[in-house]
Amino acid sequence: MTPSLGRTSVALLCVLWTLLMYNEQVPTTFAKFQTIQHPPKADGSLSLLVLGDWGRRGAYNQSQVAFQMGKIGKKLDVDFVISTGDNFYENGLKGVNDTGFSESFASIYTAPSLQKQWYSVLGNHDYRGNAEAQLDPILRKIDSRWLCMRSFVVDSEIAEFFFVDTSPFVDMYFQPKAEHHYDWRGVLPRQNYISNVLKDLKQALSESTAEWKIVVGHHAIRSIGFHGNTSELIKQLLPILNENNVDLYMNGHDHCLEHISSSKAKGSIQFLTTGAGSKAWRGNLREHEEGVKFYYDGQGFLSAELNHSEARIAYYDVFGQILHEFTLSKMLRSTI
Template sequence: MVVPRKIIVRLALFVGLTVVVTLAVIAYCQLSTPQPVALAVPSATAARISFFALGDQGTAQFDQWRVARSMENVAEKTGDLDFVILLGDNFYRDGIQSTEDRQWNWKFENMYSGTKLATIPFYSVLGNNDVRGNGEAQIQYSRDQAGSGRWQMPGHYYSKDFGLDNGHPLLRVVFVDSNNLTPENMAKQVRFIAEAFAPSATQATWRIVVAHHPIRNAGHHGETEALVSTLLPVLQKYHVDLYLAGHDHDQQLIVRDGEPYYVISGGGGQSLHMVSKGQEGLLFGKSKHGFARTVVDSSRMAIDFYDDDGKMAVRYAVRRSCREAASACLKQTMAPTTDKE
């Protein structure tokens, strides 16, 4: 079959334009030096918290830039964004080497530099590509409040409370490192999660755990068996509501009764993976660049998926008062869009 010359010319122009834009983005991100900012942290008494979550973003390529611009546009449109959660693989392919690594500028600081994104915290965990380099440098960058001061990763695992509901935290998020799966390391993190959510601790209305690797997964990498056996039981015991992960380069929402809701938001910028539609409990799955948005208040948690054009693909919500099985409590409030062929 002979391809028409017109199509070849259009394809060449598209590829050429993509290369030019990518080089322009990288040049800007390399040359601009980040300055410390006054972080706009959510009020400790906030009755409503909104955040974005995405992973596998640290490429400095055009797709990462598109997602970043989409995030900025959605934040401006909705008018509320308290923080961003980065789900790991923050720096492809081999992490960073130090707090002075130039990748900080062009894969983080200047990539997320819009009006809304420029002044909010980014809470991060390490991914498998990050630990190929110097993972400790990402932790130290946070402790030094380096660059703009937005990067938050005080340790390999940590917790953070947000908002207030009737005298107790509205939301408690526990961030863990899913790269080192040795029994000793996992035991420490399981204990940390248990202490954060134990009845003796100050109870939070909503409970979220964040890691790079998924527990349940309908994508390229499949389920992480070590996490199914070691991490899932503590999440079930302490009734964790939501488990956020990346690693697979796609968007997924998986629901299994008796387990947390699973959101995979790994479409932050790296090349995409396909989603297998036959996975048990898969409610939503797309091979798309984009991010997830979560909003919580005292009565409701909503989860939205956006693509890299800033279009919402679907929204699900769950009421805190619901006492039925997880699959019955989660309600779809917006139908998925149909991709044009």
């Protein structure tokens, strides 16, 4: 080997080593969905609780909602809990050692029935802080229940839950004069990130053989609450859900409880808003639109009980009272 070739080889090795180290330190914008297996009960059924917009160190009735979740969770013997984002107010976590994690999560949801896996997505308030802290495996070591990722799939055999990172879709967060600072590490370049999320979601949904397809995101696709519809999701996400016969879309963001039904030629999607884990009562109700089945401007959460033929959804208030419930029949593809 000549000296020049030797120097070239060493240089190439140095470049490769630098690239490897860089890729380990900087999160990729490729949004390939990771699948997590979470088996159902022995009889094939599944039960869970869903809430969003909750992390306020127990204030604004967060502790009371948590107490009722514990009671309902015990009654239903829930398999896991879903958080639809805005997990820590006002500005997410500062880091993995932020006391807000314990004060808003570990020390609040203490009921035995809630000592199950929590699957969470990021909300816009989470992106205002150190977003990657919530994704860090260190938090799972602090509290093993916690699992937060950008976009992923939970496979429970009869149902698959497709968690989608919706904040990067919303244009206003990227405006030069945006009111708040957002931690977009791992997201930029934005359009590449969004393209990958949509591509991978479409593939995951098309390959799913589950009885129930449920998509979870922070922002509403359809809502009559304070924030209303999210036009970017209607344009980019909704067509994929319709094409792949998604049954439920669950979200937070609006601090209320809602059920909106949307019938389509290929089936129907039920839009379920559950963003009332703490601060609510905003008093901003938009004009009713087609398909609105229920709206409650107050704190609460919802439960879902699934088997091969039916899905029963119930909404609860801060006192544990059922405000609204409905059943989906997989045989009839209709609401009762």
